[in-house]
Amino acid sequence: FAAEHRRGINTSLASAGILSAAGGGLLVGLLASPAFASSSPDVQMLQTAASIEVLAVNTYKTALTLPYIGGSAANPVVSKFATVTMGQHSQHLAAFNGALKKMGAKTQNKPDPAFVPVVNKAVDRLSGASATQGSAAVVSLALELENIAAETYVNDVHNLKSKSNKALMASIMGIEAQHAAVLLAAEALLAAGAAA
Numbered sequence: 763f764a765a766e767h768r769r770g771i772n773t774s775l776a777s778a779g780i781l782s783a784a785g786g787g788l789l790v791g792l793l794a795s796p797a798f799a800s801s802s803p804d805v806q807m808l809q810t811a812a813s814i815e816v817l818a819v820n821t822y823k824t825a826l827t828l829p830y831i832g833g834s835a836a837n838p839v840v841s842k843f844a845t846v847t848m849g850q851h852s853q854h855l856a857a858f859n860g861a862l863k864k865m866g867a868k869t870q871n872k873p874d875p876a877f878v879p880v881v882n883k884a885v886d887r888l889s890g891a892s893a894t895q896g897s898a899a900v901v902s903l904a905l906e907l908e909n910i911a912a913e914t915y916v917n918d919v920h921n922l923k924s925k926s927n928k929a930l931m932a933s934i935m936g937i938e939a940q941h942a943a944v945l946l947a948a949e950a951l952l953a954a955g956a957a958a
Contacts, residue, residue, distance in 0.1 A: 802865070802867070803921060803922075803923065804865065804922055804923050804924055804927050805862065805865060805867040807918045807921065807922060807927075807931075808858050808861050808862050808865075808867070808870075808927065809858075809862065809867070809868070809869075809870045810870075810914070811854075811858045811911075811914065811915065811918065811931065811934075812855055812858040812859055812862070812869065812870035812871070813870050813872070813873045814873075814907075814910065814911050814914060815851050815852075815854045815855035815858060815911075816855060816870065816871060816872050816873045817873040817881065817907065818847075818848075818851040818854075818907050818908075818911065819848055819851045819852050819855060820873070820878075820881065821881050821903065821904065821907060822844050822845075822847055822848035822851065822904070823848060824881070824885055825844055825900045825904070826841070826844050826845065826848070828888065828896060828900065829893070830893035830896050830897050831844055831896075831897065831900055832844065832845075835893060837897075837957060837958070840897065840948065843944060843948075844904075847904075847941055850937060850941075854934045854937070855871075857930055857934065858870070858930070858934075859871070861926070861927055861930055865924075881903070884899070884903045887899065888900065894952070894957065897952055897957065898949070898952045898953070901945055901948050901949050901952060902949065904941075904945055905942060905945040905946065905949060908938055908941040908942040908945060909942050911935075911938040912935055912938035912939045912941075912942055915931050915932075915934060915935035915938060916935055918931050919931045919932050919935060
């Protein structure tokens with residue numbers, strides 16, 4: 763599972779040019795390994811998916827503490843998107859952990875300890891950034907995470923054995939793709955100087 767998962771993520775992200783982003787390769791490597799070792803590939807995939815959702819929730823929560831994302835200087839649409847998206851990732855986490863509980867497996871409520879420094883490093887680079895630079899950096903980081911989630915879930919739908927787990931993963935994968943689409947639009951608008 764781990765080898766196939768890593769190969770699938772590297773191929774899809776390399777073709778999209780995401781690996782060239784600072785820290786992208788490291789983040790992919792971390793996400794490509796399962797959150798917990800287990801004899802069941804379904805459990806490994808669900809635990810890894812849950813750890814991705816924890817990372818996403820934490821990243822959006824941190825972004826919302828920035829004045830230009832969640833504060834009074836924030837664009838209300840961007841702030842609302844971050845808030846709603848964080849809530850959806852919390853729901854995804856609960857759904858993945860619910861499936862793990864049904865299987866009698868250990869739930870995952872935190873990211874792999876190696877994930878946290880990668881996101882923290884990206885957030886640290888935001889200190890002192892202007893609102894325009896900071897917004898663009900946050901959108902870029904969020905887009906990278908959403909693409910990794912979507913690509914991981916596309917791969918996992920194919921590899922999951924349980925029909926109910928496949929259905930769960932497929933339903934969440936579509937939402938991650940929607941998040942990525944909105945972030946792509948936001949990235950283009952910011953790059954064009956049309957943040958308003």
